[in-house]
Amino acid sequence: MRVLVVGGGGREHALCWALHRDAAASSSDLQLFAAPGNPGTAPIGTNLPIAATAVDELVAAVRSHDIDVTIIGPEAPLAAGLADRLRDDSRAVFGPSAPAARLESSKAYAKEVMRRAGVPTAKSATFVGMGPALEYIGGHAEPLVVKASGLAAGKGAVVCRTREEAVKVVRAMLDGSLGEAGKEVLIEEFLAGEELSVLALTDSERVLILPPAQDHKRLGEGDTGPNTGGMGAYCPVSITTDVLLARVRAEIFEPVLREVAAQGTPYEGVLYAGLMILPDGTPSVLEFNARFGDPETQVLLPAILPGFTQHLIAIAQRQWRLLPTQQVLAVERAAVTTVLAARGYPENPEKGVAIRLPDPAELGEDVIVFHAGTYRDNEGRLRTSGGRVLSVTGLGATVSDAARASRGAAERIAFEGKTWRRDIAWRETERAGAA
Ligand code: AMP
Ligand code: GLY
Secondary structure: EEEEEEOOOHHHHHHHHHHHHHHHHOOOOOOOEEOOOOOOOOOOOOOOOOOOHHHHHHHHHHHOOOOOEEEEEEEHHOOOHHHHHHHHHOEEEEEEHHHHHHHHHHHHHHHHHHHHOOEEEEEEEEEEOOHHHHHHHOOOOOOOOEEEEOOOOOEEEEEEEOOHHHHHHHHHOOOOOOHHOOOOEEEEEEOOOEEEEEEEEEEEOOOEEOOOOEEOOEEEEOEEEOOOOOOEEEEEEOOOOOHHHHHHHHHHHEEEEEEEHHOOOOOOOEEEEEEEEEOOEEEEEEOOOOOOOOHHHHHHHHHHHOOOOHHHHHHOOOOHOOOOOOOOOOOOOEEEEEEOOOOOOOOOOOOOOEEEEEOOOHHHHOEEEEEEOOEEOOOOOEEOOOOOEEEEEEEEEHHHHHHHHHHHHHOOEOOOOOOOOOOOOHHHHHHHHHH
């Protein structure tokens, strides 16, 4: 089977790693391609020098390499209609159509779907002009959360402690600080609670929930500083209960999928619900993503029992009957990933810095290093190419063990300006300490 993974970040390296591992375990013949891939995917597949957003070139590559299954990693090609184009070409694809992917690419649309489906989410209103936005801010309690409706690579949501700050942020977005993505803004009430990333595989009707993970969006230790794409993640999360997941299924995934299908745009692929678990236990939706999370994938795939990627292929080939019948996939072991970012991330990451990456044997069997923003220079030397550089996943019997393995390896990887958090999974390790 010839499989193409679209994208070149840590998530896509993790997908390639899992595809490679599962094929080896089942002695199946896999030919792996990544576009554009990265130095982590190069040893296990063929990197095609095509940007993840170059839809025409990707469609042509799928034809010329006669790819059987394409797995789309990032949101931009989904929003640009890559899945639709490939399906029109009778190719198997893992990823939703562009209209269905609007659950991520338009927060205004996602809110509308949730309103119609009766799904719990923060109260909000949508604006394209400053006047009505000012009026709304004046009439609502602080803090407020301001969000660009469009895709903004993790920079589109700002928690504003004061009304003045909210006014400033709305003005900047409407003035074009985030380009087209911020020309429509949402202003929503602030929700207190604990965040949880719950991802589910779906063919639009059936829902196979993956073990929830927790992401650390803030740049600084103790969850301080600006929001980023994610500085680390862990799985499993002990606040997850069967009751909670049954509610997430019945109150969120099923009604949203029904509503999207009723609009004539059925959703297939993975649906990521970014949740706030409110103090009373209610799961409330902060956002949807139409793809796997990054860095959640770098903990989910190593934590889940091997064989997971067969499910992705079955969904792409529309063979749902091949999927397991359980409601939630099981965890095999705990995983924690620590993101090593470049100096200046997320605003203005430094690039081209040499990286000293010890051999896998030196880092230990309980560590997997996923590449994200790296490249090899003409001498074959590994260098940073921006933003999130590496994602260092540690494994263990418990989250505390996995966190130690991740932190220990992160410590030993060196590059000038390395920016990282030593406290990934702190909520869980505190809970374990208190238990
Ligand atoms: P989003 O892009 O909507 O997921 O927002 C990014 C991050 O901003 C979330 O992961 C939360 O940490 C925070 N956030 C978003 N919406 C809210 C909200 N209504 N209340 C509190 N925090 C929020
Ligand atoms: N880790 C958050 C995201 O993938 O959007």
